[in-house]
Amino acid sequence: MGFILISLIILIGITSYFLGNLRAKNLRTSNQKNLKSLSHYYGYYVALWAVVPALLILLMITSFKSFFIEQYVLSDFIALGSYTETELSLLFTQIENTAMGIKLFDENTILIDGAVNKLNYINKTSENLTYVTVLGFSGLLVLYSIFNINHKLNSRKIVEKFLIVLYFTCSLVAIMTTVGIIFSLLYETLRFFSQVPITDFLFGLNWSPQRVFVREAGDLDTRDLANAFGAVPLFAGTFLIALIAMCVSVPVGLLTAIYMSEYASPKVRDWAKPIIEILAGIPTVVYGFFAALTVAPLVRDIGQGAGLTVSSESALAAGFVMGIMIIPFISSLSDDVIKSVPQSLREGSYAMGATKRETIVKVLLPAALPGIVGSFLLAVSRAIGETMIVVMAAGLNAKLTANPLDAATTITTQIVVILIGDQEFDSPKTQSAFALGLTLFVVTLALNFIALQVVKKYTERYD
Amino acid sequence: MTDRIEQRINSLNKRLNSEKRFRIYCIGAMSFALAWVLILFLNIFSSGYSAFYRTVIQVDVPFLNLIEDTTQFSEMSSEDINNLSMYSFSKKAIYRLFPDIEEKKDKKMLIRLFSIEFEQEIREFLKSNKSNINEAETIYLTASDDVDQVNKGNYPRDLDEDKRRIKDIQLLFFDDLVDRGLVSYEFNLPFLMRGDSREPELAGVGGSIVGSLFTILVVLILSFPIGIFAAIYLEEFAPKNKVTDFIEININNLAAVPSIVFGLLGLGIILNTFGLPRSTPLVGGIVLSLMTLPTIIIATRASLRAVPPSIREGALAVGATKMQAVMHHVVPVAMPGALTGTIIGLAQALGETAPLLLIGMVAFVVDVPQTPLDASASLPVQVYLWSESAERGYVEKTSATIMMLLGFLILMNLAAVLIRRKFETKW
16 A cells, blocks of 8 residues: 555645746746746645645555554453553454454353454555545645745745755764664663673672573572673673684785785785685675584694593684684784885885885874774774674583683574574563663774774874 | 804894794785685585486386276366376376286385476376376485485485385395386486475475565665665765764664674564564575675765866856756765665575574575565575484585575675676776
8 A cells, every 4th residue: 555655645735846847937928027946846735735734644544554453443442441551462463353354262252243344444444544645735735836836936945945854863873873872772781780780790600591581581680680690701701702813804904915915016915915805705704604514623623632521612712713703804904004105115214225024014104003002902802893604603602601602692693592483572581682782782883983983193204 | 253153143033934934924924815715615515416316217108007098098088087086096006017026025126216396297197297197107206315315325225224224125126126217317407496395306496586586676675775865865865964074973883783683683673663574585685685785885885986076167157056967966876886885785695594593584495486475495595494304315405505604695795786887987
């Protein structure tokens, strides 16, 4: 239905553009007087009146319709007064299913039949009503705006004003997204912290939210809650895996960047740079598959060959693959930074008789250090926020360990483990995922902020 | 004197050696990175290509046993054929491969060489060829996953029988069928067309490809106009004030927020507050658009900034308003850059998994979705789902799905590069 209605509105919009245009042209020729704007701006003016309010009304109707329909259909049940809100919404879904021909239950038949009839009736009426309201409104506004066209009306200004407002609204989406993120995270997190003290979450050593889930929500013991949501093992696991990833990606990424900017011929550079950047374009789920199916068994076999006990979900395998994923982030950024060190510094160093390595290590790297550190910090924030690799290749059970051969779990893994599938929003288990998300959000933002500040503050200008 | 010269030469040699070593480290590091690209691709391709063909077993089906006169089929509607009871008939057709088998257990084993939908496959054959069915027809039936994997050589035959999913007697049957030339390969079209399934040999990526397409379509419809309008505003019209600064800080921060946080946003706001339907490409697309918006805005702004002021000023000089100068002259010049940024953002969105897991696009969906409001999976989610399954057949399917995903990504990036090469103007 929405599709047809929107197409109709657009059709009205196109027609009214031509109407407005025509009307403006007529006005000009008949009165021999110039209009304030070019005639097609009057077309746009009418078209905007035809389309924009109609779409807004449609949006409003669709967002409030379901609520009113539900109230109307359930009015008999509400009048009985014996149903709770959740029961009512359940009832409504059942009525909807019955209306679609799926017979689910046989009690209360008279009331239900009545409600089903009401639902069918109101669905049909509301659809017709929507059509009439939206199209009627659109048509009225077209008439109004066409008759509004006169010599004094500067339609160009109005159209341009509208466009500016539209553009501004679009740029507000970024703010709304941030607000949405903060709001959704904070809301659930605060509910979580009203049940679990924040200190227990931040400093507790035991993470086992499943335990809460198994018990009935009614007889939850506060001591139980305190023991179940200690996030330290997750922080430790995240840190461990990120550390392993950085151990792989920092040396490789930095040396690659040095090779690219200082040693490689332009030809090698042209080939190698895009190929390494492919690593950044591969979806992380692919790395996860690769880590879980190829690298993890390999690490286990090698470890067992050396007489070590290696978990099949070792932190080492996940961290290693994550390190490979991060290489291009470090190498591209560092490459840019090293290249932007002025040539005069290089030449000065060579003139003193320094070898290339000495120039790089003692002159270029110190000069480029802020940028390089910035790239490391961005890479760390990537590693902490990375989800799929750890979900697929790292452990799922929280265990406080510093052994890279052991299974470790991360913040992101636990968010996915908790929220995948069906959720109950009243349980602290679900809310804990949002608390973890907030932690993640804050930490990555802080890292990015620090990275930016480092780059801004310590970059020296050579001019 | 000579001592000092020798010392100098020694120290120089040392420096030169360390120079050489350093160079080797650098080359080593780069080769390491390049090698992993190669290993990754080889690994995926070598385990994935075999999913594009499948094992079929040739079976003679005596339709005369089902009906007295096979010409009667042509008068039946599809409904009639659906109502035909064909299960035991189909089983008997399979038993005819080995007429000597008497024991019930062995017969069961024989049936298990085929996919569980063998009856359905015979029925479909009947439906599509009902006008000219002969007394007996040769039909290629899909082999079960175990047989498929053994035939492709992916499954070790020399394990102990109790550790193997395929039993000794089944291997005996299978080898005999191979000797009789009844086992063959065919292009795995169902893999590309069908939805997910619990049976590896019947599972396909069709559903998730369509799901991904719908998701990307929603992302395109939402993020392309919003991103470009926002970029135009910030680059061309925004006054320098606190609001503008705040918007800019927000955009840069959003670009660095981990993708899973967007999933939490989708779950908390879009699903719970706005009540949009779970597991659908519509919601997935909305979440991913919010995620790709910063990419598009940043790329579009860069390309708007690269338009030389002379173009803008030229338009203003001949009396265009600011809006006309921007919309008629600046934006068309900056469009290739904006398109490139959009395509790269879409490619990112196509490969993204984590936020989709949280908004429930991990549902097990058998039907290919028809609209963006049907529950569906997407390609990367399909990879995740299948990689969690134990059956060996899913390994090659997962790799094949990754191959297709990478194929789409490469195509999109190629398109971006081509657009940039073809339409970019150097000033």
